[in-house]
Amino acid sequence: MKRVSESRYYPVVKRELERMTARRFYFGVCIVLPLFTLFFMATIFGNGQMENIPIGIVDQDQTATSRTIARNIAAVPTFHVTQTFVNEAAAREAVQRKEIYGYLSIPANFEQKAVTGKNPTLCYYYHYALLSVGGELMAAFETALAPVALSPIAMQAMALGVSEERIETFLLPVEGSDHPLYNPSLDYSVYLSLPFFYVLFQVLILLTTVYAAGIEIKFGTAGEWLSTARGNIVVAVVGKLLPYTLIYTLMGMLANYVMLDILHIPFEGNWWLLNGLTVLFIIATQALGLFLFSLFPAISIIISIVSMVGSLGATLSGVTFPVANMYPLVRDASYLFPVRHFTEITQTMLYYNGGFAYLWPSAVILCIFPLLALALLPHLKRAIESNRYENIQ
Structure with a gap:
């Protein structure tokens, strides 16, 4: 077994960590903004009801x-x-x-x-x-x-x-008796705080992914990035995104802990299963960002596209409107967004205490996103080697 220092991923990861620590921007998008989003969603609903x-x-x-x-x-x-x-x-x-x-x-x-x-x-x-x-x-x-x-x-x-x-x-010939299921106190935070956090979280992940790769092409360092990976585009991409995956995984686990243990959102599912699917969601979202960047490897174009995709993902996630009641074309389009499947996973675990037997279709779809990104990596490598996207404003 090779030592870590001899791993072919190590030089790429080390290079990316140096780039991350050299610019405060990465600290903001990887640490500050996710924590602010978590704090915002944990406190926005107050005691759970709209008042005053x-x-x-x-x-x-x-x-x-x-x-x-x-x-x-x-x-x-x-x-x-x-x-x-x-x-x-x-x-x-x-x-x-x-x-x-x-x-x-x-x-x-x-x-x-x-x-x-x-x-x-x-x-x-x-x-x-x-x-x-x-x-x-x-x-x-x-x-x-x-x-x-x-x-x-x-x-x-x-x-x-x-x-x-x-x-x-x-x-009053008939007296009504209300018994709300899964959320008897009608607390907004129970069914909105957790999914809304991940809706905003996926926008941060998408933007960070395309920025980290796009800045290489914009400033002409993509050749150095690829040479650090010895010309292997898979190693280059995995090594670059791995630090962000680990940081966002910690943020996702922290969010789950805050929402479920501190805010006491009702949850009877498996804690580690939820965290494992959170990691899968993060990887799928990064893969979606990488897929889009491989199609349009110019940061000035891809930032706008990813922002639009993030907004559509928020709309089609099923948080504000049930996916089953959408128009058929819109409902089918919602399958293109990882946050839609992760929202379905969290709702199944929160509301129905469903185990993996009920979650595996959504988990399988999330696994497809990395495969799509891998399929376009040769196109990304050719774009890097051609240098034709470096001067796009």
């Missing part, structure tokens, strides 16, 4: 009933009543300026109409360009205003001499 979303109230009734409704709305944790308005036009302008994200409108003569049984209407508006915020506001408004909607009927029934017990039977 700024809203306004338009009270054109100015009665005891309208003030009671306003106090009840202000007591809902989701809302933070920051402004009151004299009319809906001013409230709508505040929404457009994003000073508030919704408002409740209490019309004039609301109390009088409610008492006389004339079916008054309460209107609420919310900013639905932001789907998550809009959906949260809609649900909170409906929950908070449900008793108000039923109160006129209850008042009329009581005036007719109907007992409170009978009122409840016809107002």
Whole structure:
């Protein structure tokens, strides 16, 4: 067995480590940005629920009933009543300026109409360009205003001499009982923090991979890089990417530890299986970056392409929209992104406690990405030897 110092990979790895330590840029993209991303995703959801979303109230009734409704709305944790308005036009302008994200409108003569049984209407508006915020506001408004909607009927029934017990039977003939599976506290961090971290993580991996290889061609050092590997392009690529693979593996394992052990995201799967598949995801993402770089070995072009691919990977990962419900063409395109398969792996392990018997199809697909990258390495070697991509701006 050869010693490490005699390994053909050793000179390439040593050369790359020297390049990494010579520029603070690599420290930023390999250490600082992943840690910042981890901290950001671990803290963004706070206690797991959206709270204190700024809203306004338009009270054109100015009665005891309208003030009671306003106090009840202000007591809902989701809302933070920051402004009151004299009319809906001013409230709508505040929404457009994003000073508030919704408002409740209490019309004039609301109390009088409610008492006389004339079916008054309460209107609420919310900013639905932001789907998550809009959906949260809609649900909170409906929950908070449900008793108000039923109160006129209850008042009329009581005036007719109907007992409170009978009122409840016809107002709420069926009582709902919610039992959310896998996430009983409805904590956003349970199903968003971990996948969102890896969505951002894959962008960093892609950019670092193509930059580390592209900078060699841009500054005319690709020939030296290849000669260090004795002309073997496989050795050159593996030796260059190995330090980044090890660093990102540590970052991925740290993220798994923080999310599952410190934040206590429910997880009953195998810890080492998750970490092993995390390493496979990192290698597959690097392979995707290398594959794209082999197609377009010019850093000025490939950075833009990889940025677009990273954004598409975030959209098609299945975190924000179920892959199964996408249009068939879009669903098929999602198979081209490693983060889509890793998201499926993590969701299976988190939600269903699935073992490798349920994960192996996604794992096999992740193994295909390095094979695709290897198939294009001869093209990359010819591009390096031809020097025709060095002067592309």
